[in-house]
Amino acid sequence: MPRLSYRRALTRALADELARDERVFLLGEDIRVAAANVTSGLVKRFGPERVRDTPLSEQAFTSFATGAALAGMRPVIEFQIPSLLFLVFEQIVNHAHKFPLMTGGQCAVPVTYLVPGSGSRKGWAGQHSDHPYSLFAHAGVTTVVPATPADAYGLLVSAVRCDDPVVLFAPAGALDVREDVDAAALVPVPLGRARVHRPGDDVTVVAVGHLVHDALAVAEELADQVSVEVFDPRTLYPFDWDSLVESVARTGRLVVVDDANRSCGVAGEVIATVVERVPLVAPPRRVTRPDGAVLPFAPALDRAVQPGRDQLLAAIHHVMKDG
Amino acid sequence: MPRLSYRRALTRALADELARDERVFLLGEDIRVAAANVTSGLVKRFGPERVRDTPLSEQAFTSFATGAALAGMRPVIEFQIPSLLFLVFEQIVNHAHKFPLMTGGQCAVPVTYLVPGSGSRKGWAGQHSDHPYSLFAHAGVTTVVPATPADAYGLLVSAVRCDDPVVLFAPAGALDVREDVDAAALVPVPLGRARVHRPGDDVTVVAVGHLVHDALAVAEELADQVSVEVFDPRTLYPFDWDSLVESVARTGRLVVVDDANRSCGVAGEVIATVVERVPLVAPPRRVTRPDGAVLPFAPALDRAVQPGRDQLLAAIHHVMKDG
Amino acid sequence: MTDADPVRLYRTVRLIRRFEERAIELVRSGHIVGGIHPYLGQEGIAAGVCAALRADDVVAGTHRGHGHVLAKGADPARMLAELCGRATGLNAGRGGSMHAADLGVGVLGANAIVGASGAIITGAVWARRRLGADAVGVSFFGDGAVNEGMLLEAFNLAALWRVPVLFVCENNGYATTMPVAAAVAGSIPGRAEAFGMTATVVDGQDPEEVHAVTAAAVARMRAGGGPELVEARTYRFDAHHTFEHAVRLDYRPPEEVARGRSRDPVAIQGARLPDARRVAVDAEVEATLTAAVEFALASPEPDPVDALAYLYASGLTARTGGG
Amino acid sequence: MTDADPVRLYRTVRLIRRFEERAIELVRSGHIVGGIHPYLGQEGIAAGVCAALRADDVVAGTHRGHGHVLAKGADPARMLAELCGRATGLNAGRGGSMHAADLGVGVLGANAIVGASGAIITGAVWARRRLGADAVGVSFFGDGAVNEGMLLEAFNLAALWRVPVLFVCENNGYATTMPVAAAVAGSIPGRAEAFGMTATVVDGQDPEEVHAVTAAAVARMRAGGGPELVEARTYRFDAHHTFEHAVRLDYRPPEEVARGRSRDPVAIQGARLPDARRVAVDAEVEATLTAAVEFALASPEPDPVDALAYLYASGLTARTGGG
Ligand SMILES: Cc1ncc(C[n+]2csc(CCOP(=O)(O)OP(=O)(O)O)c2C)c(N)n1
Ligand SMILES: Cc1ncc(C[n+]2csc(CCOP(=O)(O)OP(=O)(O)O)c2C)c(N)n1
Ligand SMILES: [Mg+2]
Numbered sequence A, B: 001m002p003r004l005s006y007r008r009a010l011t012r013a014l015a016d017e018l019a020r021d022e023r024v025f026l027l028g029e030d031i032r033v034a035a036a037n038v039t040s041g042l043v044k045r046f047g048p049e050r051v052r053d054t055p056l057s058e059q060a061f062t063s064f065a066t067g068a069a070l071a072g073m074r075p076v077i078e079f080q081i082p083s084l085l086f087l088v089f090e091q092i093v094n095h096a097h098k099f100p101l102m103t104g105g106q107c108a109v110p111v112t113y114l115v116p117g118s119g120s121r122k123g124w125a126g127q128h129s130d131h132p133y134s135l136f137a138h139a140g141v142t143t144v145v146p147a148t149p150a151d152a153y154g155l156l157v158s159a160v161r162c163d164d165p166v167v168l169f170a171p172a173g174a175l176d177v178r179e180d181v182d183a184a185a186l187v188p189v190p191l192g193r194a195r196v197h198r199p200g201d202d203v204t205v206v207a208v209g210h211l212v213h214d215a216l217a218v219a220e221e222l223a224d225q226v227s228v229e230v231f232d233p234r235t236l237y238p239f240d241w242d243s244l245v246e247s248v249a250r251t252g253r254l255v256v257v258d259d260a261n262r263s264c265g266v267a268g269e270v271i272a273t274v275v276e277r278v279p280l281v282a283p284p285r286r287v288t289r290p291d292g293a294v295l296p297f298a299p300a301l302d303r304a305v306q307p308g309r310d311q312l313l314a315a316i317h318h319v320m321k322d323g
Numbered sequence C, D: 001m002t003d004a005d006p007v008r009l010y011r012t013v014r015l016i017r018r019f020e021e022r023a024i025e026l027v028r029s030g031h032i033v034g035g036i037h038p039y040l041g042q043e044g045i046a047a048g049v050c051a052a053l054r055a056d057d058v059v060a061g062t063h064r065g066h067g068h069v070l071a072k073g074a075d076p077a078r079m080l081a082e083l084c085g086r087a088t089g090l091n092a093g094r095g096g097s098m099h100a101a102d103l104g105v106g107v108l109g110a111n112a113i114v115g116a117s118g119a120i121i122t123g124a125v126w127a128r129r130r131l132g133a134d135a136v137g138v139s140f141f142g143d144g145a146v147n148e149g150m151l152l153e154a155f156n157l158a159a160l161w162r163v164p165v166l167f168v169c170e171n172n173g174y175a176t177t178m179p180v181a182a183a184v185a186g187s188i189p190g191r192a193e194a195f196g197m198t199a200t201v202v203d204g205q206d207p208e209e210v211h212a213v214t215a216a217a218v219a220r221m222r223a224g225g226g227p228e229l230v231e232a233r234t235y236r237f238d239a240h241h242t243f244e245h246a247v248r249l250d251y252r253p254p255e256e257v258a259r260g261r262s263r264d265p266v267a268i269q270g271a272r273l274p275d276a277r278r279v280a281v282d283a284e285v286e287a288t289l290t291a292a293v294e295f296a297l298a299s300p301e302p303d304p305v306d307a308l309a310y311l312y313a314s315g316l317t318a319r320t321g322g323g
């Protein structure tokens, strides 16, 4: 069985969708030469009309995709940096997202916004290291953060096929993850459906994106003391609340680990929704970036601002002790 | 004692700061003629150099203000529509907010972003009716939502004097609120400090912006059944957690009412932080806009999407019954 | 619709004129909530441009958008129902004045964000051509929009990729209260020429001249030429927005207004018709609008239960905001 | 710094050249994390432009920003310490290559967002002049940036308000891998002329020519002229970013690279010096850089405890992310 990397899973998803549906096309900066190493080989196979390099005009090309979608195409945009989503926030949230309701259902805007390398890239510093998925979850745009190669494949395929705009964050910390998967086993993964990577009885750990792997490592480390259920939402909006409620109703304890700013982030949303619906035996905990975090350049500082395994370990110990 | 309107409180705050500090200046669209009825009379008094009308170039004038702040000025920008903040999200969050840390403390960016008329303006529909304060709270930009004329005055003054960027949302639903206040009683209100409008013992209702008035009305209506404490955070980021924890520790019950989208909004943050720190006697509740809300045009639909008093009443009854 | 039949042009300008006058009455009577941006005085542009288009061509408009929607062929009754927030409206009452759209006749919608539609229409036209149509598109915008970066980015994309979009700048001298000379460095045609586009200035008060110039541009574009710009010089006869009917903003000298109003596109085109013919058209328009008003006012309002209908084209159901 | 002393120009280009070569070595050895965008080949522009400025003038740079920072007078040792993430760096290790700033010598910073600095510097220069200085400013950017709407908006503001900013476009033929001809419709000078600015094209490989042209523009601006643009034609000798040293991207024909490299600003300027003089300067530069490398590598890394130092200028303390 070939070892599939997360990056190549994205490539394969794009290739499969381009092959399956003539209406799909890619748009982005330096995607022909595959500077981000995601679109490799695609221009050769599908031609420059369908793998379109664009000038540095993020606002215009994002709305160009909206217009193309209104006219029946299914564009996928690759963004080189997570903060470019700030630059096109208006175009996504105020236009693409709002068109169907504002027109009274006259149209759909099936655009996929793909961000390979979100979060810290080690040494890319303040303006290139954000993880702004909670912003889109707040706006109500479908928001996906796959943790594994198979999920990266399956969720990207579903994003392209979705009739609404979808933002897919591929965390820098997950891009090099590899997995033994049979190509035939790669299938669409439904949006809005969570995945339990490891069942457990004592505490539910909700981990987002690359942190799923940290959560699994910590769960393994604790295996003989605490039975940890590792819950990967995969889609942050719409969130699979029913599965989470079921999990926490069983374990009675909740820890969330999320590599984004704390205030009004998805970790807070998880806690809020769970406590509205399920009684807990111990106060919930979350491990996040600090409030208002800006990633400093120096490597040790950059690491210090991201959630660490030791913090997750401590949080789990806390909820076990408190409950 | 004169009846001070919320709008005129904003005008007075701007006038006082322009008079007090030569470095303060205003920037915005149609602010000379005061199309938004906030900057009325200011160009006459302070001249067009300090009350500067700008072309429709939101991104450039927002960063122009950043540059002016770096050079020692204290700009205040008026935005005509809340969604214009989407358009300049990059300029505020990725530049103004990040400059101090990224330069290692070489500079400050004291800019105030003033949004008079946030939320629904009745009939302004999908692209003009957002309440995007949670986005800034997530990013870590100081975010202020005054509910009363005196607080509007005092918080705007403090925003202008703050050495960091501050976004101030003046909800459309509060702009016509009037209050009996003595001009001499108008003082700066510290950022990050909450206000209890009505003390109570049974339940803490956290209300944001104009909804403070709804919360007070509901509290009055319930006065003989439930003792409701009405808690107005005033600043959403940084939030006055200690005061809230103190309140909820007393009442044991929490309801949040917030006119913004539900997922990853400030209401969820309030619930998350409180349950991390205080045991509750009943599950907390929040009344918000729906997930991903887009305000439909038709008046009845527009109202239906915003939090209503009946919903707040129901939520209070729920937490009283559940606990 | 591609002929320059003087009667047809007159019928269109007259229809828009009377539609706007009726709409203003309905604003006054409270049937249209939120007010409108009247197109009065600018009718010749929408009429002349749209007469040069085919049914399968697409247009995108502005906040001052009624004229574009009507001239492209939308039903005035359903348009008026939309402004009145009725379920029978073009957008089922969800859009209102600033979002009125009729994709069936090629109107991608009015748009409440200045400068936003240029990139959207560029994408839509590009997509239609890829899908086999030889459609062209028109982006209408004001003199204020040429200062928006997103529009200038769209100029570049359209020019580079030779997408046949006619950029029609309706220069009515002001962006709200900002005179064009105080807002636009250089010239409007110069901005298009900077991107290698042909730019033509036309008298926007003369429907036939507008038609002739646009028809020639459309023919060039249809024959494979790139995008072009037309600056139509015009004057706004009424307020920026009907809120100005209540609050007088002082920015246009009365003599200027009188001079502007003296060149009336309805009168100019009307004078080209034999009296009897003009009277007959007027009667026809009157009958259409009387029926439209009746239809609108007799139509039901949408049910608040469906406030979030059409939010997601994918069928996703949003979590509600209740407590 | 306003003289065109050939020795001084040579010293600057040589300093930048050797600084970049040393920095690339430090990337290879792992001392500079995250890599750099080498300025190799473009040294003549920063050197020539900054030689035309006074100490109190301000500049803002790009992601390819080392040359601008050094040419404006920052200490190479503290600059290198910054790239190595040391506490002694210009930004205390918080900024790194893409954010290196030294406000003390008028460098508002490199900037990781393409096109962002134009509006910032416009605001900074406007403010300095209001505060009494007669400073001018320079915004450096690449050929890719002229497609960013925010930069074009800044052109308009600067031109309208006659803010003396010299917009220096370093046209090195590519935006990452995108050839300028495939990205820029029209021409680069034409884009400035569209806003009424004077635009001059200069050979960016000749430091003296760059200096002469800029000095003349700066003199006009200082005398009250408005902003101007200079397009400096240049060639990037090395990779877009050092990541390309590991991953070959195929976009520049070898003959083109060879031709580009044949016009070397260091050689061109060096040839204008007597041999002995040149050798002496080289030795001096070598000594400076050897000391800089020693200083950088001997400097302490910042303490992770202070990871969020400088986040808020107002003294606000962020809530941490721990559980
Ligand atoms: C991006 C953006 N900025 C500001 C506004 C607020 N606004 C609405 S219309 C308008 C003036 C537009 O002027 P112009 O483009 O000349 O069109 P006109 O109103 O004259 O038809 C402004 C400032 C907006 N809707 N969108
Ligand atoms: C707004 C924005 N878009 C994209 C990027 C990613 N990016 C960084 S440098 C670059 C190319 C810039 O080209 P150019 O302006 O010509 O400068 P050069 O690299 O050639 O010096 C790109 C696309 C970015 N940093 N910011
Ligand atoms: Mg106008």
Ligand SMILES: [Mg+2]
Pocket (backbone or CB within 6 Å): D142, D143, D144, D170, D171, D172, D173, D174, D175, D176
């Ligand atoms: Mg370049």
